[in-house]
Amino acid sequence: MALITISRQSGSLGDELAEYLSERLACPMVTRDYALNNFFGDLPEGVTARLNESAKFFLNEIPGTGHTYRDVIIEKLNETADSYKDGDLIVLGLGGFYVLGGRKQAVNIRVFASEETRVSRIARKYNISSDEAASTLAIGDRKHKRFVSILYDKDTSSTDLYDLAFNSDSLSVEEMGAAVLSLCEKHDIRTSISETTRNDESIDHQSETPVFKNATEEEFARILNMYNIEWMYEPKTFPIEWDSEGNIKMAFSPDFYLPKFDLYLELTTMDQKYVTKKNKKLRMVKELYPGVNVKIVYKRDFQELVERLRAFGG
């Protein structure tokens, strides 16, 4: 489930990237044309042209509604995103990053390129001279900038508005697309884990970077990397015992989560006598959180695995 907003400079391949992603994800794409044709119902003659010409016109009230064109853009973008919350959606331009960027599932992309590259692309695409392309580019850039600045009081060139920015000077649409799809997949896993914590007592504590507690965990992460198995480190805590006031007395935070296998793994390097407590915790997690798949990797298992990797390679 991906909500991708794409902000782009003219001639940066941002439009092509949006089309590529829409095709790969087989999902709809909201563009400026789509918005003008579908968000406002039947517009009086000349209004569409005015909206295309002037960003300021979006601040005018739509006769008899009490709402501006800007209000409707925001409302309709949110409505569309709501209706696709269980699927994928791409929003190209329209200040999508501002309107929808704060949503958990949103991935905000910016595509830019050097002026030289963009002029060359536009000249080739429309079969015009470099001077004409440069002039077209200047008008396009100004319009994009003014639209976002006037409607949302934001500067499109601020990098803090985006999760991922591409300089497409030496990147293909496929390369950028692959990076966006990979990011969306990982982001979806993170947000899904956050979502599940709403439905039970578990606590989301996904960190930005894993800080391993010991060398065994670090080695195990390396082994998973070696086999190209995606993992997350301690993404979730499962409370398993509470006091009479509802405060958490005991909790269990499995070391690794393997999203592809929906599997939590807990490593234990302790002596057997301490493992009993961990086994008890594991049983309680299984009782309190049915459907959660957790396994303990015992010290012996881990040593055996490392020995086998050394001796047999797998």
Add this chain to the structure above:
Amino acid sequence: MSFVLDDSIEIKRTVYDSNTLQEKAHELGQQITGDYKGKELVIVGVIKGALYFFSDLTRAVDLPIMIDMIGFGNIPDTTKKTGAVKITKDINIDISGKHVIIAEDVIRTGLTTAYLTSYLESKGPADIAICTMFFNPDRLLIPIPVKYYGFEIDDSWLLGYGMDRNEIGRNLPYVAELPKKEQ
């Protein structure tokens, strides 16, 4: 009683003799024949370990199957202890839309099989099942679709019928157990 295979490898005992292995491979082949009748089936053997099992198994399947082999290796990384696993020999057959069985010699943690399954999944087969001669379910870390297996094994270190110790012993027609202390 134990004996020494060469200067470095001591064998503790023979666990499965050649006849037992052949019979089991034949039995698995017959099961596959029944399950995949009328389906487009590709059996992919994992080199080098599954070489002999793959050879016995595929000849016991009485269907017009396609066969291929895949290889992977642990590419050492000078900056890390464990390196990375890479495909060293890819399959040549187009498996998209076809039923695939991965033939393994032994599955313990399931890490390598999960890696290969994931890799082959990217080629768009109809489905992937796993057939292994030896399987240790107690050590399985990763849930993988093991549909057929010959023998359930414990933590013993085994050699022969494709399984090696430092590349030695694969060609033994039987399976032997190595003493664990032997390094």
